[in-house]
Amino acid sequence: MLSNIRIVLVQTFHPGNIGATARAMKTMGLTNLVLINPRQFPDEEATRLSAGATDVIDNARVVTHLEEAVADCVQVVGASARLRSLPLPHFDEPDDMAESVTQNAQSAPVALVFGRERSGLTNDEIRCCTHQVSIPANPDYGILNLSQAVQILAYEVHRAWRKRDDSDYAYQQPTESTPPSREQMTHFQAHLGRLMQQSGFITQPHARTEEQLQALFTRAQPSRKELSLLRGLLSSLESHLPER
Missing domain, CATH: 3.40.1280.10 (SPOUT methyltransferase, trefoil knot domain)
Structure with a gap:
């Protein structure tokens, strides 16, 4: 056209x-x-x-x-x-x-x-x-x-x-904005939960706290790259915790 x-x-x-x-x-x-x-x-x-x-x-x-x-x-x-x-x-x-x-x-x-x-x-x-x-x-x-x-x-x-229905236009999305898979989010949440217990932030599994943090990251919609940065941050903090 x-x-x-x-x-x-x-x-x-x-x-x-x-x-x-x-x-x-x-x-x-x-x-x-x-x-x-x-x-x-x-x-x-x-x-x-x-x-x-x-x-x-x-x-x-x-x-x-x-x-x-x-x-x-x-x-x-x-x-x-x-x-x-x-x-x-x-x-x-x-x-x-x-x-x-x-x-x-x-x-x-x-x-x-x-x-x-x-x-x-x-x-x-x-x-x-x-x-x-x-x-x-x-x-x-x-x-x-x-x-x-x-x-x-x-x-x-x-x-x-x-804007036409018959348009074949595809909006470009930067690679960095690709959302993480459900498996990647699950691994991140498990890592975060483990670190919260190791750091003493919570002394036992606390479903309410974990649900609130899960809701927070769901609203934030981090990309794969951003989630990788967060995992790196957790790993760095984890390495400085005393062994229990």
Whole structure:
């Protein structure tokens, strides 16, 4: 589905913004970039600022007219910092736009169109769109860099896609956060109980105390690594106790 979402940049002046846009796209799983009459492309600055997203840069398509870039799209969303008097549906919130875009991209191409760094999209270019979207910002200073605007909308699209029932996105979990097995927790609790008796903290098995400590560590949900540290601490303390 994400491959059906196209990022279109109109007459980008700074080639570095093309590279930064490619980086913003790739971090959100988007790879389809179309450039309309860029001032300078290909360019080393674009490649450098892509920060490794060179595949997006290398596969970017350059065309002459916006109509050519979006002719096969069923939805074309123009990003605009200001409201226009044109009778187009307008998304006040990027997340509403993203839900609509991801729905349409299930079966056909869609496009997000961004204008020039200084002046944005013209009214004629907005007329080529089916919808408009704005990024809510500080009304006293709502100036976003081109690649920043792409990053925000691309994130919202990726977020809407992640939330779909048919998304195959798997959240990354660090190895250190893997929870311990039940057997590992049992060994830890037995070790703790043994040390409590050896240290004199309790003089005989005390079910209530052990249950409370078990509940404490259950709520804490230590990872395997953290449990290993605790076992190491118990072993160190145990080695300093006098033999009984």
